[in-house]
Amino acid sequence: MRKFFVRNLPGYAFLTPWLLGFFLLALGPMLISLYLSFTKWDMVGDPQWVGLAQYEYMFLKDKRFWQSLDVTFTYVILAVPARLAFALMIAIVLDKGIRKIGIYRALYYLPSILGASIAIAILWREIFNIDGVVNAVLINFGIQGPNWIGNPDTSLYTLVVLAMWQFGSPMLIFLAGLRNIPTELYEAAEIDAASKAKQFFSITLPLLAPVLFFNIILQTIEAFKTFSSAFIISNGDGSPADSLLFFTIYLFNEAFTYFRMGYASALAWTLLIIIGLFTAVSFYTSKYWVYYENERD
Template sequence: MTVLRTPAKPAPAAPAPRNRRLRGAGRRRADHQPQAYVFLAPWIIGAIALTVGPMLVSLYLSFTEYDLFTEPRWVGLGNYVHMFTEDDRYLQSVKVTLVYVFVAVPLKMLVSLLMALALNTRVASNGFYRAAFYAPSLLGASVAAALVWRAMFSEGGSVNNVLEGLGWDTPSWVDDPGYTIWSIILLAVWQFGAPMVIFLAGLKQVPRELYEAAEVDGAGVLRKFWHVTLPMLSPVIFFNLVLEAIHAFQVFTPAFVIGGGRGGPADSALVYTLYLYQTGFEDFEMGYASAMAWVLLAVIAIVTAVIFRSARLWVFYGDKS
């Protein structure tokens, strides 16, 4: 009688040592590095030639006196000292820019959030209103929008006509030093569509269960907004705040057009970037303009860092699942 025997299974191969596997993975990555640098080369060359290189040249010029036609003359910190101690127009540009930033950014954030709350409903016509409210943002900081705005707020414009009909007699906004900056601020607030869309996307992510639980606890509309909506929207508020603050410090086209290219009456619309442009490309003081640009870069970096630093106190990254 023949007995069939099952052949013995071969013993499983011992796993490769961990160090050998890591060396193999590292060798494969090293083999692909030349190809990676070839594909990255256009971006690296562009970044060095168009961004890093000009920034370093600008940093050097900020310590020189340079008019685009003669060799730069080293003056050390002279440009920076003159900027803060002797240049009254520079200080005026700083004042105007700070007014614009600290008024336009909160107003734009508030209006965009309120409109997002109003549009966060299931109404058939919501699509039309969302598109209509977002449309002004498509214009961006365009010359055409600023020209129309200047015509509306000039003497005899539609805004003055409406205000006069309501019994409020106002001068030409673009010709009165007390009103010019406010017309520019209103233009920025009118273009609230981009942050509104981001707020609306954030509102869609707030779980309904939180509102239902708050209603069970007897919370009203305001309490639900304060204790549910705002905490859950805090990351979106943080994102919009950073973007809008950076954009506000860089405002140029509306101030240039509405202010008539010179900063408005009594320099009431002389924002920082407009004065920088005048200094560098009209007065040909490129060294001084470079110093102004680096001060602006430092201020934007500091403000952004402060916002990021403060985020730990008010931004809530909760689990929305």
């Protein structure tokens, strides 16, 4: 035992910064928030133990909780496939050996870097505002466009379009995946006179499955956690009429606008469990459709 420690001490010493960060900034706050989710706490007094009352209120009485789930799931279901389809499409186009591909890759990746920023969210607001760019274009065709952002029926879709536009990082991963598909397979298919579509569905897609799976998981988790763009576009409170009440926005408001830390913690853990469940189900089903070349069983 002692020998083990002496031998590994330098290793742990080098790990210390990470360990400190992990225990103090990740695990510690997580455990505290788990405890808080069973309490009522307004940040000023002391937390009062209320058992499962927060969860009971959430599932049985809180209409806005269900509204926030509705908004978040609608967004995940629309934005993730849209972004991935778009990313795959661009990746396939870029894979065709275009000259100066580096420039195009950088260019297409740009929105993803910018996308997380506040400036883009504000820009998006202006584009889809009632007197924004979109409506200015539409008016040339004699169409008076609606207030895309201000109308609860359309506001969420402007965010889906924003998500689609930020296809850069899954695109890069797809591109790397495409490069890994042996060209012999396509050559063989050409000789057998397989159409491009046939090649895509019989060669590209199956061989890309692990990468696709990776992208689906990452993008879905990302989509569940959508915050900053929605926060800016919805004035920070999910408006208009709660149509942009993402789960994270609701959580943030409960915590930092209404100071219900207990309830907000309960919401955070519910989100963690939802994401965890989703990921577990994806992994479970993946063995039926994801093929790993180097897998041995």
